[in-house]
Amino acid sequence: MRRAIATVSLSGMLREKLQAAAAARFDAVEIFENDLLQFPGSPRDVRSICEDLGLGIDLFQPFRDYDAPGATQLARNLDRAERKFDLMQELGTQMILVCSNVQPDAVADPAVLAEQFAQLAERAGRRGMRIAYEALAWGTQVKLWKQAWDVVRRVDHPHLGLALDSFHTLALRDDPTDIAQLPGDKIFFMQLADAPWVATDVLTHSRHYRCFPGQGELEVARFTRAALDAGYDGPLSLEIFNDEFRAAPARSNAVDAMRSLLWLEEQVRLDRAAEAARKPLLAPTRKVALFDPPPPARLDGWSFIEFAVDPAAGVVLAQWLARAGFVRMGRHRSKQVDLYGQGDVRIVLNLEADSFARSHFEAHGPSVCAVALAGADPAVAVARAEALLCPRAIGRIGQNELAIPAVRAPDGSLIYFCGTTQDGHPPFEADFVLDAGVDVAGAFGPGAAVDHLVHAVPAGQVEPWTLFSRAVLGLVPERNVVLHDPYGVIRSREFESADKAVRLAVTMSERENTSVARSVARQRGAGLQQIAVAVPDLVATARRLKALGAPLLPIPDNYYDDVLAKHDVEPGLLAAMRELGILYDREPDGAEFLQLYLLPYEERFHIELVERRGGYAGYGTANAPFRLAAMAQWRDGLPRLAVAA
């Protein structure tokens, strides 16, 4: 497929936008009119910049409010169109998007509309231009693609066709199925956008909430497939704008855009393949080459978590880990890297000078520079990531050591892909000289394993992580929740593998004094904020941690009075929870969740311990205000941090 992007999707000035689109390997752009009007040079200059960058200009857009209630206004609008044709000629593009009229006096009668569009098509034809007519979801009269198609069909002119936009159709919950029945050559252009479902009007929805396919909840693949089934073989073009993207760096956003298109093509291909498997006798649909990356690899869980430290910070962090019950298991065979363990949780402290970890430490201070996912086929996982434009990271490997493949996560940290654990030992342990006789059951107890990880990110980074988690890692986006920190709202998005072996949350706060924003500020950009470990018996673990002198987050007594008022909790358990600071939640089906927090390392990251009973599926959202308030209470005892300093 030819892959395109509208310049309105990228932030900054036109030249930057074009450079970003070319660098992300787009074939073409749609030139958004305002970008051109703002450009301090001629349309011919824009044309030559695009030529230099190898970018086609596939569309000029938008031309608004064409149809008119009277002849005078129509004549004016035709004049206006001619002026735009002049400009398009200089620009070297042949197609203009005309969107349905949003003025109160827009033409309602399809026959009149057809008559007026026939005139426009005729004018366009004379100039060698093509009109792609789009039904805006908030058009006064024409809102649906079928209405626009009715006009195109009536006019039946080679220079008039349809522009389809997934948002306009799907956001109205209009059905795209019949698009597959259209003559493919009458679909002149395809614009693609996703969006989350938001309770608002469709115009606000479009202006502020569009996102790249895969970041939202619309059935963009289904929509796209219908057009391809119709025989459309023109560009797939992203037209996305939202409040975050308008401020996102154009370069990385363009790469995300391309990643989303590639992923979308894969979804369409898989959908067709699944249907072909179900209905083997059906004639194959017309074909364009769709992106075909390696499939997502099955993931078994988190294999290890690697902290970047220098020798001084390493001592402090090692003490912090020891207080949380971790024991030192050994040292890397060739590097200044220590391994700590507890239950099945593995933590690596990387003290190696002149390494990726050290650069990460210099940029972010003591923080997680890498996490490792376990799975049967690391090579496939990395190949998929690379195919989806995630750069592979290559580190130094000693003789006879494992080459653990890794890719860059959206925040620049690494994600390793390791083989599956065998006999309780993850394969990467082979690179370590393990101390003899170390008991790693620790306070967590045998079988303790990472339940989920939480990344704290700045504004604008949730969407890139969504696409990365979904497209690259093959996780499924789950809940989107709002949490109340005493100093502002926190938003959190959860991602899980289908079998729940891997759980990941991404959390963001635009208010500078929340726990999340302060972790982001401390870590100078983004960073892992929480390691949640599932243990088989949280009360027992908590008692062992307490005996060890672990710094447990104190929870106020009042909280437990309310737990008792709300839930029938067995008095012994309630007393234990009250004593140890364990939080409690119960789902309507009786599934229970116990949570315990250790005090954070500085305000950077912390450990949570959880016990899931009876298949509890969530993350204890109901308890978030209490643990966030308890964190804030603890923090008030700390010296004040100058945020963003």
Added chain:
Amino acid sequence: MRRAIATVSLSGMLREKLQAAAAARFDAVEIFENDLLQFPGSPRDVRSICEDLGLGIDLFQPFRDYDAPGATQLARNLDRAERKFDLMQELGTQMILVCSNVQPDAVADPAVLAEQFAQLAERAGRRGMRIAYEALAWGTQVKLWKQAWDVVRRVDHPHLGLALDSFHTLALRDDPTDIAQLPGDKIFFMQLADAPWVATDVLTHSRHYRCFPGQGELEVARFTRAALDAGYDGPLSLEIFNDEFRAAPARSNAVDAMRSLLWLEEQVRLDRAAEAARKPLLAPTRKVALFDPPPPARLDGWSFIEFAVDPAAGVVLAQWLARAGFVRMGRHRSKQVDLYGQGDVRIVLNLEADSFARSHFEAHGPSVCAVALAGADPAVAVARAEALLCPRAIGRIGQNELAIPAVRAPDGSLIYFCGTTQDGHPPFEADFVLDAGVDVAGAFGPGAAVDHLVHAVPAGQVEPWTLFSRAVLGLVPERNVVLHDPYGVIRSREFESADKAVRLAVTMSERENTSVARSVARQRGAGLQQIAVAVPDLVATARRLKALGAPLLPIPDNYYDDVLAKHDVEPGLLAAMRELGILYDREPDGAEFLQLYLLPYEERFHIELVERRGGYAGYGTANAPFRLAAMAQWRDGLPRLAVAA
């Protein structure tokens, strides 16, 4: 009236919230349950903190989902209520807010509801407690105050009454009129909140968009008056939460809260007085003492703008002003303060060491430290501001000099109130020794005057400015617009006096690289970003400025091709606009707007020149993308600014 605030309205931990409420002179608080659950101390401790602060605890809230489909669940809910009565007893409060049930199995039958609430009232009565029953706008069955009233009426128990919340009624566009007919003693509690009209569902609207009365668009005064007419004489209590307030500093937010309540009382009082004047024979309604500040003073326009500089910055700024056509008119009689003028615009450069201006300079760099409003009665204006909790600022005054009264604006800058200009000379000029023979017509031409000012503020400051502009200055909130900077969205709110003599806009961007955010960052907090001057003939002014070598903001040629395509502009005017960089807008009624921008001083502030033709009412919003892009284009030539550094 007794004035109260719910603790959920303020950010931070409970102790901070209570201290802030007391400092803002609230009489009482509602204790939000989560605030208590998060508090590391007993309910008795909370009670004694409140006693120490002189705060009553007028309500404990909320108690959710009381009514139940079956006897077992009802018994559990009654037990739960008893536990909360225990807690309230310790807390020393007698009233609990019970809100309507939001569970799918909520009771629908009013008779059953009444039967169940009778049981609750009976239990409450035994404990000396009172139940205030509130219809949540998103209650499953009970959504409207009349439904809640139906239950209260049926039960007819002295310990059961209504809680009314302006948001729940007004956001559903439900009519509050009949509230005036209720028995006043059956209204147990009044919660007040305003909100802007937002296209979303009512729950989202409530959770994220509530604001203080006067900051939104709901008829809170009408609602309040209905309850007071019914004879309600309990507390007026603010229950406000939105994403900004959750992060706003509790102290200043509590003062804003009190200001909004005072303003609201005034509106109710004025409404009653207006009715009394219309219907002099009507019996006076029952009375409670309502706040009665001096009325807003009539304002005639902006009198002067004062910049804070030190001697070095003063030289640079004076040169910048000279290039924009300003001439030096004289020096202050006793201070290191220079006066500049052009047309009727007056600019003061304050170089005085050891002054408010110098402290402002030290905190914000070269920036506007004060603006002055002209009007017939400065003393009344200041008295009103003080009554509405804006601290009066007192400066040093020399012998025989005018004492110009001033108050602090929300960003800490000053607003002076000056007398009206007589014979072209504002009264404050009397404090200056004016140079002889200075021609102040300048490039702007005679009659040029400030059209509007624009303050750039950080997130969370638009709402305080809204209340300040409306309540203190008596301006009317006009449009709320979204502007597109190439690097992110900017939001802008406009305020105008009824006769348009005073126009003010407040602008905010959460994206760090927009023109507004960069101005805020440069000015370290907030600051005046734009001085817009209306001139009688903008083309002539632009030519004079060009001849003077004024740094005009260049506008790309492409912009003018589009102006021509859109509007019938006379070719001579179009050519002049193209040559000079004048932007153009036209309203459907033919009113025209011409705009010209001078390049900013650093990225702090700039001058805009406008010409309004035929009663153009707006601010050229349609041109915002072009001038913002042109600013960004200019800025790209500057050394990169480390924002927030």
